[in-house]
Amino acid sequence: MSFSPLKNLDYSMLQQCMHCGMCLPTCPTYDATKLERSSPRGRIALMRSIADGHLESSRLFAEEMYFCLGCLACETACPAGVDYTRLFEMARWEVERSAKLSSAQRSFWRWAILQTLFTRPGLLRLVGLLLLFYQKSGLQILFRKLGLFRILPRYWQNLEAQTPACASRFSHELIPPLWKIANPRYTVALLTGCVQDLIFSEVNKDCAFVLAQNGCEVHTPPLQHCCGSLHAHNGDMETARNLARKNIDLFPIESIDAIISNAAGCGSHLKHYDKLLEDDTLYADKARVWSAKVKDIHEWLAQIGFAKPVKSASLKKVCYHEACHLCHGQKISRAPREILESIPDLDLVELPEATWCCGSAGVYNFTQPEMSARLLERKMRHIQSTSAATVATANPGCILQLQHGARQRRWPLEITHPISLLADSYRLSS
């Protein structure tokens, strides 16, 4: 192995951990196993041993790094300010460089998903259209009734059961490239994402509408690139860096006031473009401007003072699940609650362990189905205890995971984005 990301990392980042263990009770994988190596402190110690040259990247190390959810609960708990986001990305990069998990099948899926599908937005939409045809034509129902999937191994059967329903129209068909308003107070750009665009384009439309209602002129480029978080979190840093450059080139970053993200995982990563491109002589300055302007939509609305809605449809009991990359990755907890609390007749009830990961964690539900299911079970139990009919959460992965949990249990639970609830209330008020 020629290049080692951990050996080339600023060593003080690893030294920052003082082994106090305050992160341990907040870590879902440590909670499940009680193994030191599955804790944040243990993982950092393993990373440091590799950086010191005392340990070679092994299969066990690789599995441990992929057992980590990347939920960043440890980062919130840490009194020493350890940058676990960066350490986690470097460790997974180390794993891929050392090829300790490599197999022909794994390499194929990584190539197909990371390097092909999620680097070509047009191709991703084409796959979305094919999926839509399969779902709307009745083929999916027919195949399920015929039991065709029963010949597949259990893992693939479970995956099939989780196939999300594709949106019938993508974001560019719902949102104009420029949403003009009279006397705008701000000019912003809206990021439509990739999964969000394919499955939750209505959430994007709601966000554009809410921004316009709050005095923002909204630029929404019709075809956008993936933010690259999937790549950075799965050890493909080169593709992550390329996608960051493409996004920076796509948006008029100097002339807008803010770049708005509505997906927690994307927003958390987009705010780190400055670190991702700090050694890129052409892009480092632009990336700094970019990072300073990226705002989560709740954060932005709270910052500019959003208009309080005056009507809502009927009394709704809602609980709020805090997406890890919003509460831990971006430290945004108060603003979404403020928005939900502002909706008349919305009864916001507290969800126990609201900041505990639901097990979605990017593609964790595919790569670690058992641990993911265990976390989902815990989350669903807490949701049930609130007797809320609606769960609000601000990440497409969490919405899909909770929808899957509700389907499995046959619960008529509504899972939605906080901004969609605000948009509904604005529409009633106008």
Ligand code: SF4
């Ligand atoms: S990111 Fe989450 S799972 Fe990973 S070490 Fe930190 S708390 Fe544990």
Ligand code: SF4
């Ligand atoms: S809380 Fe921070 S300093 Fe303490 S063991 Fe965990 S990562 Fe290290």
